[in-house]
Amino acid sequence: MAATPIEIHSLPPNTEMPKVAPVPKEKPLPAPKETHPTGVARKQLEDIAAGKPVLETVAEQTVRREQAMQLLNEANALLLDMKDLRLLVSSIATQAADTPLGKEMQMETLRMLKEIPVDGVSPDLALRLTALQTKLTALPIPDANPLDNPLISTIQQFNITHPDSRVPEELLSQIQSGDVKSPELIAQILQSNQPLAQIVWKELTGKEEFKGFNPQPDIMLKLAGIEVNDENMKKAKAIFASALPIKEKPDLTGKLMSGALVGALTVMFVSQMAAPEGQQQGGH
Numbered sequence: 001m002a003a004t005p006i007e008i009h010s011l012p013p014n015t016e017m018p019k020v021a022p023v024p025k026e027k028p029l030p031a032p033k034e035t036h037p038t039g040v041a042r043k044q045l046e047d048i049a050a051g052k053p054v055l056e057t058v059a060e061q062t063v064r065r066e067q068a069m070q071l072l073n074e075a076n077a078l079l080l081d082m083k084d085l086r087l088l089v090s091s092i093a094t095q096a097a098d099t100p101l102g103k104e105m106q107m108e109t110l111r112m113l114k115e116i117p118v119d120g121v122s123p124d125l126a127l128r129l130t131a132l133q134t135k136l137t138a139l140p141i142p143d144a145n146p147l148d149n150p151l152i153s154t155i156q157q158f159n160i161t162h163p164d165s166r167v168p169e170e171l172l173s174q175i176q177s178g179d180v181k182s183p184e185l186i187a188q189i190l191q192s193n194q195p196l197a198q199i200v201w202k203e204l205t206g207k208e209e210f211k212g213f214n215p216q217p218d219i220m221l222k223l224a225g226i227e228v229n230d231e232n233m234k235k236a237k238a239i240f241a242s243a244l245p246i247k248e249k250p251d252l253t254g255k256l257m258s259g260a261l262v263g264a265l266t267v268m269f270v271s272q273m274a275a276p277e278g279q280q281q282g283g284h
Helices: 003-009 013-020 040-049 054-082 087-094 100-114 123-138 150-161 169-176 182-192 194-205 217-224 230-241 243-248 260-273 276-282
Strands: none
Touching: 054 087, 054 100, 054 123, 054 217, 054 230, 087 100, 087 217, 087 230, 087 260, 100 123, 100 150, 100 194, 100 260, 150 169, 150 194, 169 182, 182 194, 182 260, 217 230, 230 243, 243 260
């Protein structure tokens, strides 16, 4: 413990002053990071602040992430058997990067899975769904907070660096308010603002120059970590076929959606899947 003051005071005053000058330039760096901790990351900071050892806290969060991934994989197999459209976003969450936006995507997806109603599900699948939701309930999943969503931070940063194509403040405020129409609004923004969409995809996937993908049954299965065979493709195509009636009579808000990002991607994918050319592609 004595090492630190000895090192500090052993430096001559004349040599210390020039080294202090660059420090103010580094101080602003932590500021943007304060807007990023969300969900699991925020819980980690709270644990550390409460006095829990850092290594212990990080280890716990690693275990929780591994548990979340296991549950996502289990959910993917179940959703395929249920022929449930939620598999589309669940498969994306399975591949989400270890970034603030990627983690938020996973948390939103886990919340969505917890909310799937058992009513109308066949008895055998209902048992699997109930078992999955019991495991999800045991997992510490933070409540959604629109003001604490990294997607907001991403848009705010985008507005600073892209003044010519910035998202209007009134729209950003509407999203932050947790408006029920936020998913549709975000989908419209991402579909009309390609520079922002590319940044969002990069933060979500961790891949450079990733501009999204055209949803197709085989791609969905690969993202979900499910074998692409005749039986699974038949189920996947049934999921895609369900997109058309949903587009004609939207019933997404409050049913399939659970979170701004999950909802926005669902709206975007359904619109692509329900298009005539999308159906043709999905049949290949």
